[in-house]
Amino acid sequence: MAMIGSAETGQPTINDVAAHAGVSKKTVSRVINGSPLLTDATRAKVKQSIEALGFVPNPQARALAFGRNFMIVLLHDNPNAQTVLNFQSGILQAIGNTDLALAVRPVDRSSPAMLDDIREFLEKQRPLGVLLLPPISENDDIARLCTAQGVRYVRVGSAVLDDADHCVASNDREMVAAACRSLIAAGHRSIGFVRGPAGFRSALERETGFRDAIAEAGIRHDPALVFQGNYRFRSGQDAGRALLAVTPPPTAILASNDEMAAGLLYVALERGIKVPQELSIIGFDDSPTASHIWPALSTVRWPILEMGELAARKLVRDFLPGEDKADLPVTLNSTFIERDSVAPPQPSRT
Amino acid sequence: MAMIGSAETGQPTINDVAAHAGVSKKTVSRVINGSPLLTDATRAKVKQSIEALGFVPNPQARALAFGRNFMIVLLHDNPNAQTVLNFQSGILQAIGNTDLALAVRPVDRSSPAMLDDIREFLEKQRPLGVLLLPPISENDDIARLCTAQGVRYVRVGSAVLDDADHCVASNDREMVAAACRSLIAAGHRSIGFVRGPAGFRSALERETGFRDAIAEAGIRHDPALVFQGNYRFRSGQDAGRALLAVTPPPTAILASNDEMAAGLLYVALERGIKVPQELSIIGFDDSPTASHIWPALSTVRWPILEMGELAARKLVRDFLPGEDKADLPVTLNSTFIERDSVAPPQPSRT
DNA sequence: CTTGCAAATGACACCGGTTTCCCTTACACC
DNA sequence: GGTGTAAGGGAAACCGGTGTCATTTGCAAG
Incomplete structure (x- = not known):
């Protein structure tokens, strides 16, 4: 490993401060670390020296x-x-x-x-x-x-x-349920769902929220309306193609994240399906994508x-x-x- | 500052290695740092001890x-x-x-x-x-x-x-010029440009590339077709509204980045203007947005x-x-x- | 004016490496 | 065999902080 710069950076050390303040380095250390065992006078004196010298504790030494x-x-x-x-x-x-x-x-x-x-x-x-x-x-x-x-x-x-x-x-589960309820409130009964990849806790939570909401509304769970994606845009496109091929197609689709929702939207627009008139879509995350595509996506803002x-x-x-x-x-x-x-x-x- | 864990992590130190190999710590240090002044025999012996003990040099100490x-x-x-x-x-x-x-x-x-x-x-x-x-x-x-x-x-x-x-x-300037040339080659003569914020070198470079290309094609530079944005989606929307209000409106618009291009596209779709049939758009960056909006944006991939x-x-x-x-x-x-x-x-x- | 005790401070070792400086060796040459 | 030179290797200091423990100081009680 080659040499860089100089080890002696000209920075004052704790010893300089100690000498300047007329105390031991340990006392300076105590001041730096906010020890309560100090006289106010001592603390003030040391702080003044630290100010005067522009002392910054060396992080490497502290770390060691x-x-x-x-x-x-x-x-x-x-x-x-x-x-x-x-x-x-x-x-x-x-x-x-x-x-x-x-x-x-x-x-x-x-x-x-x-x-x-x-x-x-x-x-x-x-x-x-x-x-x-x-x-x-x-x-x-x-x-x-x-x-x-x-x-x-x-x-x-x-x-x-x-x-x-x-x-x-x-609280993903709860929020997906809330989003789904808004679709139900708008009159949708045939709702598609694009879930996240298997083995992901977030995917499970969000799907559970979806099932909570449709069960609550007395809508029968239709496995044909659930598509397994991988949170990527492309899998949202796949989901769109698959779900729109169902007869009759769902009138609304809930996606487990915005990227997949964008994929859904892409496929819909490509096919001339009007969103939201002919198909409602909701995403999850509130990523910039959600507000930067047309029409802007309803979504869940994840904090x-x-x-x-x-x-x-x-x-x-x-x-x-x-x-x-x-x-x-x-x-x-x-x-x-x-x-x-x-x-x-x-x-x-x- | 409170105490965390134990200082003695159980990790072997350079001293342990030295003792194990029967040399001084300096010799171990030389091996670690690849000093050429060592017998191959010594080097091998020390390396073996390092392996045996699973020694990892402490980065804090080295840093100090x-x-x-x-x-x-x-x-x-x-x-x-x-x-x-x-x-x-x-x-x-x-x-x-x-x-x-x-x-x-x-x-x-x-x-x-x-x-x-x-x-x-x-x-x-x-x-x-x-x-x-x-x-x-x-x-x-x-x-x-x-x-x-x-x-x-x-x-x-x-x-x-x-x-x-x-x-x-x-090479932004060159690439924007290339993108613009592709529009000219497609037959466009009335090309809008959305530039980046004032004072940004990238904004200047990209605009210069645009001007290079239109000058080359003998197209007169029309200040009304240049809009100053700030690289944000929203300013792309503003640019779209402004440029589409020009009479006659440009048949193509080049944006200095994808976000602004997405803003342009948003406004076009919102107004029912068909892209690319009625308006061509090119972005810059090749951000995920570029390929995730419909229609997918032609753009310059920035490495x-x-x-x-x-x-x-x-x-x-x-x-x-x-x-x-x-x-x-x-x-x-x-x-x-x-x-x-x-x-x-x-x-x-x- | 002691004594006692707690609070405040200091001396010194230590963290785990690197560097400096000096002492061995080994070898070539006379 | 003696000597000069260079390379290999070791002891100790050092980097700049923090921890431990002993010592000093201050003040109240006796």
Whole structure:
């Protein structure tokens, strides 16, 4: 490894501050870390020296003595860029001006070496904690690995996946039910559903919400109207082709995410089917896509930024002096957003 | 700051390896860092001990001795999530299994404290280097700040912004010209242009490409057909309303990015204007939106992932043993992608 | 004016590497 | 065999903080 710059950055060290203030370095350390065992006078004196010298504690040295890097890691394999980035924004909002850095590490769920890769990364970087975004947040092995490595973690999911300290959840089931109810209220009785991939908790929760709502309305569940997608645009197109081929076709389709809803819409427009007059569509996520396609999609806004902030706060609350140790919520509520992709079914078709 | 886990992680240290191999810790250090001054026998013996003990050098300790954290930072204020995430993917591809971590740090270009914030962050984290995404990559003050702090940097832009070691660029001007030529070749003579925000280099480059192409074809430049947007969907809608109100309206519109192109398309569909029969549209970026709207947008694929990888390689090539020190390119080429949003103008309108 | 005890502060080792400097070796040459 | 040179290897200092534990200080009680 080659040399870069100079080790002596000219930055004042804790020793300089100690000398300047006429105290021991340990006392300076106490001031930095907000120890309560200090005279106000001493604290003030040291703070003044820190100001005067422009001292910034060296994070590497702190990390060495502390045994962990002042870093939290976002582990994810979520394909939706907007989701990941919004979540990042939430985290950054929570850690704001602290000494913490946010590192990102995508993982490959399909690789058999995934756990080893994560272990290696955690050993090399020794972060304070990790944040897990779905779908890998649903993997219990990773949570166990973190515990074994002494790394904190918080999992984000569409349902409660862990205890309150290690989990942030949204109420997907309830919100999909609400969205579905709005279709029923508009008069729809034949409603298609595009579910997410098998094995995903979010897919299960959302489908359960759909079934809750139709059961509640006394609508018989028709398996032919449920299509299994994979959260991708293309699978939404496939769903559209499949569901519109059913006789009679559904008058409304609920998709488990916006990308698939966009795929549905694409197929409808391609075939000259008018949305929402001839077909109502609802998505999930409130991704930019939802409002950027025509007609704008009714959807469920998933509070991903807020979840990121909450998850990060749970992770770091013991390290940040200002944070109150009060209980933080586990579940954050989504909102149903009505736009232009829903209308009552056409009489001729009912 | 509270205590977490245990400092003694049970990990073997360099001392354990030294004892196991029967050499001094310095010799082990030499092996780790690939010093050439060692007997092959010694090297082999130490490597064997490292294997046997499963030794992983503690990054904090290395960082302390080294003076910098083994971390590179992505500084960005780019609003496009897909762009940022693709760039991240490229970086991660380049740093792969090395000891380096990728941290992300969004900045607020509109804040007067931006430079101070960045300075503070660099002082606190002391990363190896930073990667700058447009539009802040165009800010020379940040580059100067990095140099002053002894932090390496690489800037990414739509044009060459710095010397070869500190810059990765795309050929936007050329590609927009190519896209525009395809419209001209289809028969369009009245072409609208939606430019990016004032002060953005990318906006300037792309507009220049547009003007190159129409000048080349002998088409008079009509200021009424140029609308200034801000790269957002909504400004694309505004552009659509403005440009379609011109008499006669353009038969084709070139937008400086896909989001604005999507806004144009939205307005056209809303008004019942058929795309591409009555209006051709071309975007720029090849964001997922471009292929997820109907009709799918012709666009220019911006090699953002590849740029991320290249930029990261430039940044770290002196640190990674395997990297050849050969010259890396500065400019990466984009590709024009034809989809379904372009058709010849309708005869009645020409 | 002691004594006692808790609060405030300091001395020093330590975290786990790298660097400096010096001492062995090994070998070539005279 | 003696000596010069260069390479290999080790002891100790160092990077800049934090933890432990002993010591000093301040103040109330006796």
